Amino acid sequence: MFAKPFLLQPRTVKETGNRKTVLDEPYTLFPDRDALLLKDFPVRVKVGDSLYKQSSGIVLSPVNGIASLEHSEEGSKIRIVQDGNFVGSKPWVSRTLQKDEVLETMDRLGLVSLDFPEHSLSAYFKSKTKTKLILLSPFTKTQDVDFLSELKKSQDCHSSFLQVLQSMFPEAKIKDYIFGLKPPIKNYSYPWGIPEYFASQTEKLSFSRIGEVLYLGPETLYNLYRALFADFPFIEREIALYFLGKNGGLRKSGSTIRIRNGQSLKFLFEDFGSQYSNFTVNSFYEKNPVREVQKGFYWDIRQHYSLIFLTHYESQRREFPCVECGECSLNCPTKANPMALVSSFGNFQAGLCMECGICTFLCPSTISLRDRIRNWKEANHGF
Ligand code: SF4
Ligand code: SF4
Structure with missing residues (x-):
């Protein structure tokens, strides 16, 4: 398991499971507008109880407590006042898996593909029945957290999963870059965790063919193994x-x-509020809104994978004119030539762009090439 998280207060997450873990704020979940409620609220819930179902799958209760449903102008929310113990991590115990139980476990324990989070993991698997290629990648999208080293501690669980995976997809070739094959690079660098890029570099597949592959990155596998081998x-x-x-x-x-x-x-x-008055989630490439620390925030594990604190100054970034330094096109990993979108140098190769965001990140004029790219793609639908 991971080393003990830093910064956590006794009242937040402590896996000893006593009443000190009660939080001073209720857990708050925001179901999609079309979510199907699976309980009559208010109701007492236990960790792992199904609360509602939406397109990304079933959402489970994160704690024991009293869950109530509230409506507001922004939509509905479910508030859970914790009244019991946390369930801590359990060791993974390797065993032989049966085909049927894998999909059932994915739904029962609320798993999503963290490589394509709009899909529940079972729906993602079911959509790949005809796949000829399964890719097990060692890199997560942003590599914020190193899940590979966690997986490497449990090779026996990995082997059990590979066996059942092959029986579920008998026609498919499994390419295992976690334990078997060596990826072309030793250490992660951006954008190797983006599925399209990984598949293009290892299998020479064009980006548009990622839908033909069953792709499993290490964070998805980590949560799947926690479910299959520790029922978490x-x-x-x-x-x-x-x-x-x-x-x-x-x-x-x-x-x-x-x-x-x-x-x-x-x-x-x-x-951190006294030093950093603002924050945003995930990465700058995704352009999530910059929010004020003062207003509070509730984490959504399906959508959020990292937290960035900002000074007020940085939240006020604005664009300057292109100085034609060429950094964006020079560093584009797919040679899509994004510079063409703001200058007269060549043409933008939209079909090569996977929206990794490197060009936006490197631009000294803080031009959001990502926005230019999205607008261009929208205006030239189908290119
Ligand atoms: S986002 Fe920019 S750097 Fe990334 S592939 Fe597209 S053009 Fe290249
Ligand atoms: S990195 Fe920015 S300033 Fe440099 S050429 Fe590209 S768009 Fe222009």
Whole structure:
């Protein structure tokens, strides 16, 4: 298991399971508008009970407590006031898996594909019945957290899973870059965790063919193995913290932190709010809104994988004119020539662009090439 998370207060996540773990804020979940409620609220719930079902799969209760449904202008929310113990991690115990139980476990324990989070994991598997290629990748999308080293501790579980995987997809070739094959690079570098890029570099597949592959990255496998070999529900996620200072330097915290679904970030904001008044989630490439620490936030493990604290200054970034330095096109891993979108140098190769965001990140004029790319693709539908 992971080393003990840093920064966690006794009242938040402590796996000894006593009443000290009660939080001072209820867990708050935000079902999609078309979600199907699976309980009559208010109701007493236990960790892992199914609360509602939506397109990304079944969402489970992260704690024991009293769950109630509230409606507001922004939609509905489910608030759970914790009244019991946390369920801690259990060791993984390798065993022979049966085909039928794999999909059943995915649904019962609320798993999603964390490589393609819009799909529940069982729906993702079911959509690949005709696949000829299964790719097991050692890299997560952003590599915020190193799940590979966790998987490497459990080779016997991995072998059991490979056996059942082959029986579920007898026609498919499994290419295992976790234990068997060596990926073309030794250490992760961006954008190797993006499924399209990994498949293009290892299998020479064009980006548009990623749908033909069953792709499983290490975070998806980590949560799947927790479910299959320790019966642990998908109710929490290991995340990384970043800090962007006034001078623009981005610092990553040395440790990761485990946060439960719907958990309030109040305890983190109390620690960092005086230095960093704003935050955003995931990466800058995704352009999630910059929010104020003061207003609070509840974590959604299906959508959020990292937290970035910002100084007020950095939240006010604006664009300057292109200085034609060429950094964007020079560093584009697929040679899509994004510079063409803001200058007269050549043509933008939209079919090669996988929206990795490197060009946006490197631009000294802070031009959001990512927005230009999205607009271009929308305006030239089908290219
Ligand atoms: S154009 Fe930009 S976003 Fe697209 S692949 Fe190249 S670097 Fe990535
Ligand atoms: S990196 Fe920015 S400033 Fe440099 S050529 Fe590209 S768009 Fe222009």
